[in-house]
Amino acid sequence: MKKSIFSFELNGKEVLGFDTGLTSRDFARTKMAQSISQSGYIVYPDGKVEIWQSGGVTSLGSGKDETIVFWGPIFPGERLAELIKSDNKDEALDALRLWLKARIVLEEKITRAEDEAFKGTSGALIIHKENGLFPLGTVFFPPADLFRRSVETEAEIEWAHPDLEKAEEISFCAGAMLYRVFCGIPAFSGTCIEEIHQNIREGVFLPPSLALPGLEPEMSELISKSLGGEKKGELTKRPNPNEIKEFIGAPESRQISSWLRILDTNEITKISAEKERYIKKNAITVKTRRFVTRNRVIIASSIAVLVFIGFIIYGMIQNRSEDITKGMSPVEVAVTYYNAFGELDHLLMENCVKGKAGKEDIEMVLNFFVISRVRQAYEYSNDSSISAQKWIDEGSPATDKIVLGITDLKISGFSMNEENARLTAEYTLWTPDYDGEDSVPTIVRNSYKDELDFALVKGAWRIGSIKRELQLARSP
Secondary structure (H helix, E strand, O other), rough: OOOEEEEEEOOEEEEEEEEOOOOHHHHHOOOOHHHOEEEEEEEEEOOOEEEOOOOOEEEEEEEOOOOEEEEEOOOOOOEEHHOOOOHHHHHHHHHHHHHHHHHHHHHOOHHHHHHOOOOOOOEEEEOOOOOOOOOOOOOOOOOOOHHHHHHHHOOOOOOOOOOOHHHHHHHHHHHHHHHHHHHOOOOOOOOOHHHHHHHHHHHOOHHHHHOOOOHHHHHHHHHHHHHHHHHHHHHHEOOOHHHHHHHHHOOOOOOOHHHHHOHHHHHHHHHHHHHHHHHHHHHHHHHHHHHHHHHHHHHHHHHHHHHHHHHHHHHHHHHOOOOOOOOHHHHHHHHHHHEEEEHHOOOHHHHEEOOOOOOOHHHHHHHHHHHHHHHHHHOOOOOOEEEHHHHHOOOOOOOOOOOEEEEEEEEEEEEEEEOOEEEEEEEEEEEEEOOOOOOOEEEEEEEEEEEEEEEOOOOOEEEEEEEEEEEEEEEE
């Protein structure tokens, strides 16, 4: 691949070039020439900051290979991206440490006017080997516009947030690079820049604890908070750059392996099952949210239908008091809870539980309920879902309906006293698995074993906790 940032000789002198990828004609049609005045910054290990200024532009190549290149004083550092993505994890972590220290210094020292011109974090060249020109640990931050233009075709955007600025942008960038260094994969992926940006904005990533089983919880939490933030009301709270810097330490202070622990076979199996559940649940959540967003105009035009549905739901809520399980035995409550899956009856499920018990189940059913109602409004149909048992009874035909529900339910191990009860439920859960935004779903079935604890709430039995174990994952 042709390098976009490289050194070359100009008028007998070695300089650093930034390839715009534009011919002279295309360059003249853009406003890229304005970027000549934009400054870059060289941050030395002792905290000294030196301004780097582009010397101008020149044309390299000819004909179809012609390209306009910005040039300026030489800097023999290596691209931060190449270091972060290297197989040498400890070297990659040290490069991140050097970058973070320099970026914090730069944020503190540049003036407000210069800060307006410098909006970028991930673009950097680092001196990590002896070179004779700059001391080890020196970091060069190129002019942001030049860097972005030069790497645009390489889609090197996995750790650059499209919206954040200043400290929040630095923290996000550090978290994304830590994810890449530890987990070996991008935190955010996609088939195009727009999809990557959407995933970044929505915080769609696999938690590092699942991407890298055995990762120290504190490091996993730090990375997750840096990427998606910690929700507090409507605010997003990320650790500040100095907190991250203190946590990861100085170069060579701690190796990657010190944040990892060896897992036994049982732990690996449990984490793998948890990872699979998370991926499926998250895919459903993301699909629901994006389906609603993508069809907001259609939904708005069908507002009368949705309002009508709202009145029905309101009536259901009014007619169902909190003591709906009064008179039911714990076994009856369990059967009612599991049967509600296939009916997309999240309200009934809520009335069968206490506190946060079954929260993930209810959220999943609610997601499918929303998809079902939106499809009904969009397609003018009242037949967008089907319970798993009914679908099986009909011969399991190919369908684009939402197939959801529990089959083969077996209750055992029942015990009860005046205030508490316990039982075991074994069953098969059928769920749709969407491979793409608009694809016909694959119907997946997983076998589970749940340990249910019950408590009396105002004289009615409620499920107080559900301990779930995946028995078998399979497809029909």
